Amino acid sequence: MKKSGLSKVVIVVICSYLTIPLLLTFIYSIFTEWKDILPSGLTFKYYKEILSDSYFINSVIRTLMISAIPFVTCTAVVLLALYVIEVYHPEWDKYMQMLCNIPYALQGIILAVSVLSLYVSAPYPFSNRFVMIVLTYCIVILPYIYRGLKNSLDSINANRLIEAAQMLGATKFYAFFAVVVPNIISGISIVAMLSISIVFGDFAIVNIVGGSYYQTAQMYLYKKLFVSGQASSVIIVVMFGLTLILSAVVNLLNKRWKKSREE
Numbered sequence: 001m002k003k004s005g006l007s008k009v010v011i012v013v014i015c016s017y018l019t020i021p022l023l024l025t026f027i028y029s030i031f032t033e034w035k036d037i038l039p040s041g042l043t044f045k046y047y048k049e050i051l052s053d054s055y056f057i058n059s060v061i062r063t064l065m066i067s068a069i070p071f072v073t074c075t076a077v078v079l080l081a082l083y084v085i086e087v088y089h090p091e092w093d094k095y096m097q098m099l100c101n102i103p104y105a106l107q108g109i110i111l112a113v114s115v116l117s118l119y120v121s122a123p124y125p126f127s128n129r130f131v132m133i134v135l136t137y138c139i140v141i142l143p144y145i146y147r148g149l150k151n152s153l154d155s156i157n158a159n160r161l162i163e164a165a166q167m168l169g170a171t172k173f174y175a176f177f178a179v180v181v182p183n184i185i186s187g188i189s190i191v192a193m194l195s196i197s198i199v200f201g202d203f204a205i206v207n208i209v210g211g212s213y214y215q216t217a218q219m220y221l222y223k224k225l226f227v228s229g230q231a232s233s234v235i236i237v238v239m240f241g242l243t244l245i246l247s248a249v250v251n252l253l254n255k256r257w258k259k260s261r262e263e
Helices: 002-029 045-051 053-089 090-106 109-119 128-154 158-167 171-202 202-215 217-223 229-262
Strands: 031-033 041-042
Touching: 002 031, 002 229, 031 053, 045 053, 045 229, 053 090, 053 128, 053 158, 053 171, 053 217, 053 229, 090 128, 109 128, 109 158, 109 202, 128 158, 158 171, 171 229, 202 217, 217 229
Parallel strands: none
Antiparallel strands: 031 041
16 A cells, blocks of 8 residues: 555656646746746637647648658558568567667768768659658658567567467468468557657658748747747647647557457
8 A cells, every 4th residue: 555655646746747848838838927936817819829820730741741650651661560570570570679679870961961962963752852851751760660569569469369360260361461461460550659759759850851842830930939038938839739739549449449349
């Protein structure tokens, strides 16, 4: 009982420590001044200005697109690669692991400048800025997706499940994607939240590769930093709220999937 109570106290302290910066940002966003100990001039005009700005709404939609599309694309490719490795060539796993670890050393400005210099004069569609951004983020999140999916497969002993499904007459391909993959949905949901959060909070890559061709919420925030501190605080709160909503949706879908399988 003492250990349980101490654990709850520690969790409350950690959660409070993590939420204090966001709480202060929210308080600053709803006041016009904060020169003394307490802020003054309560107002929600900054929220009205930002949320009614069509440019901000479009930038958020663009950010959601470049967050979701790389995750879906990269997850599909990695699952196909893991299918080949798990079923036919387990000895290739070490090479796959080495390949997926390379992006750790190529993130940020190095990767963005390299992609831009290589593909800016390439034929369509590779020279399209949206395509360049999406494929670049596929490289960025590749290590996280591979490691998350591989750990999930190892935890359920995928080979045993495939063998059991084959004994019941299923093909290897059907066994992997109809039996194994549904059992790692929780791992996929965790990878989804991690990958989308990484892309959603990035600024360097989208600013260098996209530039003025593809404006996102991060670039909108960067411009507002030089205009108004309250407006930029509003954008931070809204973006955090969107990230929280996305995480809640993924968790809800994961719970519903588990419940439907149990029934």
